[in-house]
Amino acid sequence: MTPASEHFTPLQRVLHWIMAVCILAMLFIGVGMVSTVMPKYLALVSIHKSLGIAILALALIRLAVRLRYGAPALPMDLPEPMKLAAVLSHYALYALMIAMPLIGWAMMSAADYPIVVFGGWRLPPILPQSDSLHSLLWNSHYYLAFAFFALVLLHIAAALYHALVRRDGVFESMASVSTDHEAVQPAE
């Protein structure tokens, strides 16, 4: 059940901030690598693939943790449209964190490219070669990446709005460094 804590659990906070760094790096590497022909292209693509698989694994762990521990309730006085935006944007963030690596993996598979991550670990293809699927997945990966970045900016804007304007504790629920353990010891 969702505990009535003011903070996310320490595990959730650690996962959030590690993934925040990974996802921002991922999005910047993505747009950077597809716009260069310099030798760094190969290094960027290699990092992009490995980081993508790392994000997929972290996102699945995070989803399980979220389902187990829930999230602090939003402030009672938060206007309904904002509450709705908060809920929907978090569904979208989770969906993208899980879908983007899978789309990338599927896209590489549909192009019959070997998928080598972490310096030598070869992933199996998850689709057969297909021109039409490759195009569909490539377009999805490309446009969803921009949607993802826009959503990340919106998320940061909302977090800062809570921190600087509303000062309602929502920002601190994720940003606090306290080892508040209320949430990991649900009253059962």
Next chain:
Amino acid sequence: MPDFQRSLPYGSLALIAVIIGAGAAAFAYTAGWFSPQRLTPNKMVAAFAPPGGPDLGHRRNHAKGICFTGTFDSNGAGVELSKAAVFAKGQYPVLGRFNLATASAHADDATVRVRGLGIQFSTPDGQVWRSAMIDAPFFTVSTPKAFYGLLLASRSKDPDAMKTFIAANPEFANFVAWAKSAPWTGSYAEEPYNSLDSFVMTNRDGVEHVVRWSLVPEAKVVPISEDELKKRGPNFLEQEITQRVAAAPQHWTLVVTVADAGDPTADPAKAWPADRRKVEVGTLTVQKIEAERNGPCRDINFDPTVLPTGITTSDDPFPAARSSVYAKSYDLRTAEAKDYPRTAPGAKP
């Protein structure tokens, strides 16, 4: 509840706007939107396009080609250089593509000076090695940027464009000299194919060597004149290789050339001295030719950075550039598959 109508915190809102704006600007900068001079794969691919536009559904360069399948019989000598499974003594399946270095899928064979071969070796460990080679003994220019300049100059309306280009990139004169003097042949089977780019091979003991490789034909080279070639028809190379392989498998020896310290490993426009150590590592046998439209090579991007464990890229800047540009070409042509439809029954969409 605070009354936001009357006490809007302009300072905080402005700070948020600045942070978000800076984030968006950094992203746009990374994507190259503020850097029109950046050489992107899109620009490079666009520069290949002939005046009438690209041949949709086809590779953006080396657009005309025909598929082959066969085997690679490794003699085991390559184990000394690389731990890649393909060098262990044994026979491995290969597929590939003979091609012409032209952006037009319908070019007359006699009009294209450079011929190429793309190849994929597969080994039982699930790894593949792809290479795309050409028959010239060295590349046109020393850097990807210069190559882009060459594409622009060759399409330029300025009559002095090529002269200006050669003045700035004198190595191109060597290539022109080769193109003018090297004999033409009447068959894909009579051509050598060279990696030109250098790569690093690592053996089981971790010892590294910088290498280039070549496929040296077994077929007797019969030089023919350019005029004679023109008389043979626009597609004679594909007809000839189809008949020739149907009559008998065709062979090439895979030769790995090892650089000495100080050789120009980063510059494919510079040949290495002829006395460099050469290791014959096995024999390519081409057994079957198939048209590209429904053939097994169609789906393959012969990206030269698709390498097995035991081979990596070197300080040569071209493989990275080729990888990025080939990927763009692949993305474009697969999206245009309807413009180059497959015809076999049960063909993939």
